[in-house]
Amino acid sequence: MQDFERPAGATTGDKAGDEARKREAPISAGPAVPRSWSDEEKVLIAQESFERDLSVVEVAERHGVPVRQLSLWGKLLRKGKLVVPPNPTAPEPESPFAAVAVESA
Numbered sequence: 191m192q193d194f195e196r197p198a199g200a201t202t203g204d205k206a207g208d209e210a211r212k213r214e215a216p217i218s219a220g221p222a223v224p225r226s227w228s229d230e231e232k233v234l235i236a237q238e239s240f241e242r243d244l245s246v247v248e249v250a251e252r253h254g255v256p257v258r259q260l261s262l263w264g265k266l267l268r269k270g271k272l273v274v275p276p277n278p279t280a281p282e283p284e285s286p287f288a289a290v291a292v293e294s295a
Contacts, residue, residue, distance in 0.1 A: 227255070230274045236263040 227235070239249040239260055250260045266272035 229272065232263045232272055233267060233274050235260065236267045236272065239264055 235249065235253050235255060238244065239246045246260055246264070247257055249255075250257045253260075263272060
């Protein structure tokens with residue numbers, strides 16, 4: 191049996207395989223997108239998607255987050271299941287009240 195190269199664009203006769211190869215996305219040389227986000231980032235991005243003048247799609251594209259993922263973060267945030275744990279090293283916010291010392295007589 192003779193070996194030969196298949197001409198460019200020729201099919202193998204395997205319709206499912208040929209269709210799958212056609213659907214393969216081209217490799218992009220764009221900037222790398224993180225595959226995981228911190229809880230703080232998730233909260234900030236989800237909160238941004240709640241703004242009236244922005245759509246979820248716009249916010250997702252801006253941050254490189256899949257739309258379905260951003261929608262899930264929004265649902266979790268509304269249900270109180272996505273929260274940012276307090277930072278133990280962060281300074282406490284200043285109180286609007288003055289400190290008062292009470293002396294007993």
